[in-house]
Amino acid sequence: MLIKKPSDIPSSEITPKPSYLSRRKFMAGAIAAGAALAGGFYLREHMDSEATVQAAGVKLSGIVKSPFSTSETPNSFKDITNYNNYYEFSTDKYEPNGLSKDFRTRPWTVSIEGMVKKPKKLDIDTILKLSPLEERIYRHRCVEGWSMVIPWVGIPLSALIKQAEPLPSAKFVAFQTISAPDQMPNQKRDVLDWPYVEGLRMDEAMHPLAILAVGLYDEVLPNVDGAPLRLVVPWKYGFKSIKAIVKISFTDSMPPTTWNRMAANEYGFYSNVNPQKDHPRWSQASERRIGEFRKRPTLMFNGYADQVAGLYSGLDLNKNY
Amino acid sequence: MKPLPEKFVRALKVPVFVGCLAPAFVLTWKGFHDGLGANPIDVITRSTGKWTLTFLLITLSVTPVRKLSGLTWLIKFRRMLGLYAFFYGSLHLMTYIWLDKFFDVHEMLHDIAKRKFITAGVTAWTLMLPLALTSTTGWIRRMGGKRWQKLHRLIYFSATAGVVHFIWLVKADLRLPFTYGSILAVLLTYRAIVWLMARARTRRAIAGQAVRA
Numbered sequence: 016m017l018i019k020k021p022s023d024i025p026s027s028e029i030t031p032k033p034s035y036l037s038r039r040k041f042m043a044g045a046i047a048a049g050a051a052l053a054g055g056f057y058l059r060e061h062m063d064s065e066a067t068v069q070a071a072g073v074k075l076s077g078i079v080k081s082p083f084s085t086s087e088t089p090n091s092f093k094d095i096t097n098y099n100n101y102y103e104f105s106t107d108k109y110e111p112n113g114l115s116k117d118f119r120t121r122p123w124t125v126s127i128e129g130m131v132k133k134p135k136k137l138d139i140d141t142i143l144k145l146s147p148l149e150e151r152i153y154r155h156r157c158v159e160g161w162s163m164v165i166p167w168v169g170i171p172l173s174a175l176i177k178q179a180e181p182l183p184s185a186k187f188v189a190f191q192t193i194s195a196p197d198q199m200p201n202q203k204r205d206v207l208d209w210p211y212v213e214g215l216r217m218d219e220a221m222h223p224l225a226i227l228a229v230g231l232y233d234e235v236l237p238n239v240d241g242a243p244l245r246l247v248v249p250w251k252y253g254f255k256s257i258k259a260i261v262k263i264s265f266t267d268s269m270p271p272t273t274w275n276r277m278a279a280n281e282y283g284f285y286s287n288v289n290p291q292k293d294h295p296r297w298s299q300a301s302e303r304r305i306g307e308f309r310k311r312p313t314l315m316f317n318g319y320a321d322q323v324a325g326l327y328s329g330l331d332l333n334k335n336y
Numbered sequence: 337m338k339p340l341p342e343k344f345v346r347a348l349k350v351p352v353f354v355g356c357l358a359p360a361f362v363l364t365w366k367g368f369h370d371g372l373g374a375n376p377i378d379v380i381t382r383s384t385g386k387w388t389l390t391f392l393l394i395t396l397s398v399t400p401v402r403k404l405s406g407l408t409w410l411i412k413f414r415r416m417l418g419l420y421a422f423f424y425g426s427l428h429l430m431t432y433i434w435l436d437k438f439f440d441v442h443e444m445l446h447d448i449a450k451r452k453f454i455t456a457g458v459t460a461w462t463l464m465l466p467l468a469l470t471s472t473t474g475w476i477r478r479m480g481g482k483r484w485q486k487l488h489r490l491i492y493f494s495a496t497a498g499v500v501h502f503i504w505l506v507k508a509d510l511r512l513p514f515t516y517g518s519i520l521a522v523l524l525t526y527r528a529i530v531w532l533m534a535r536a537r538t539r540r541a542i543a544g545q546a547v548r549a
Contacts, residue, residue: 090374093374094374097373097374098373098374098375102508102509106507106508106509108374108375109373159507161375161378201509204509206508206509207508277508293450295451296451296453296504296505297451298443298446298447303375303377305374305375306374309438310438
């Protein structure tokens with residue numbers, strides 16, 4: 016054996032007593048300093064929201080503008096990344112930013128399966144090249160009654176679906192978030208039924224407004240907003256826009272969705288933004304745009320009625336909420 | 337245990353009073369220094385709500401702690417703590433009336449009738465109101481200790497409504513509301529036990545008298 020065994024002589028027999036005593040003093044001091052530092056970091060974390068803004072991400076290139084973007088002023092990067100529901104990390108809206116910092120987004124594959132001609136596993140970097148990256152500045156309306164304007168970067172969901180060539184029998188698309196309890200602390204606890212699942216009707220999924228977002232403010236999507244790949248369906252409440260997607264499957268029956276399983280009377284499959292249909296616990300008639308003091312009225316389909324109302328003609332939106 | 341001298345209690349009231357104001361001070365300070373995050377109104381609502389429940393629970397623990405520890409002078413702080421519960425509860429309610437509903441009475445009545453968590457919250461505050469109004473020594477004298485005490489048992493119902501309000505408004509992850517709920521359950525159980533023991537004693541005493549007669 017080349018590896019030497021540690022010496023049997025205790026260090027106390029080698030080091031003169033006065034110097035190891037002073038070392039103890041030093042260590043006590045170091046522990047005190049460490050505690051003070053930890054305390055300081057704790058305070059910084061909890062008092063100064065500036066400190067939790069993520070370092071600027073990698074710039075995405077070749078982004079094209081889109082006619083689907085709103086001309087409204089987007090919310091700040093800081094607000095978008097620090098006020099967010101991401102229950103896999105925390106049920107607090109301010110905490111996911113810090114907790115998701117070390118989330119691993121590479122390597123990342125998305126499995127396309129179910130009723131498709133070409134089931135496949137796509138690498139995230141392949142998905143990024145499926146279609147030119149587009150900037151989509153969308154209104155985002157949370158079911159809790161707040162809203163933002165967010166400059167997403169992404170590709171149309173339809174581009175990916177076309178790649179998979181769904182069978183004519185496929186009527187719905189189901190999405191699934193990664194299961195990574197070692198990285199997502201709340202997946203170790205039964206806050207929700209993990210992993211998070213969502214779904215869209217095929218025609219909704221093929222709608223040009225529906226995108227897979229990979230970026231924000233021209234940069235790679237921050238972990239806190241669902242990196243590396245998330246759905247964005249701007250005419251539906253935010254929880255439909257599932258984050259950190261690893262599986263997309265095609266089915267002929269309406270897939271289960273997480274919040275609907277949790278409380279079916281509160282969250283329906285469609286969950287279209289609808290000011291006339293109250294949530295049992297909140298009025299949906301108005302919303303607080305983050306950064307504004309007074310509430311503003313909520314618009315039907317979150318202001319996208321012209322584009323999407325046709326998808327629901329003949330459907331009783333009061334029953335199919 | 338020897339009771340603390342009056343002078344000492346009076347001196348201690350100053351730091352306790354200031355300490356209880358700290359959460360309101362911190363909120364105000366943060367409000368003026370961009371420290372309340374993206375949705376300040378949400379933070380103010382949640383913070384004042386949690387402090388209301390916290391002060392309700394602290395107030396409710398005065399008697400058990402006093403009885404179990406023998407620190408009789410603690411009773412001198414109960415009124416102040418109770419009034420702080422009312423203070424934070426009123427701030428919480430004002431946040432709703434002003435910052436959330438902008439004094440839209442119609443909207444609010446609709447809310448109270450339709451949304452059970454609002455109903456519970458408004459109930460909790462309403463039950464605190466008569467307690468705050470009759471908190472003065474004058475009112476204790478006017479009502480008589482027995483009746484005053486009876487009225488002030490409303491705090492049990494107010495705190496219960498407050499915890500229910502919290503449980504009902506949470507979407508998922510009930511850890512925090514259940515924490516408040518468990519502490520309240522312990523505090524109320526203590527009172528139930530004391531009451532049952534007192535009743536048993538009275539019964540025994542009556543039975544004893546009957547035998548002697």
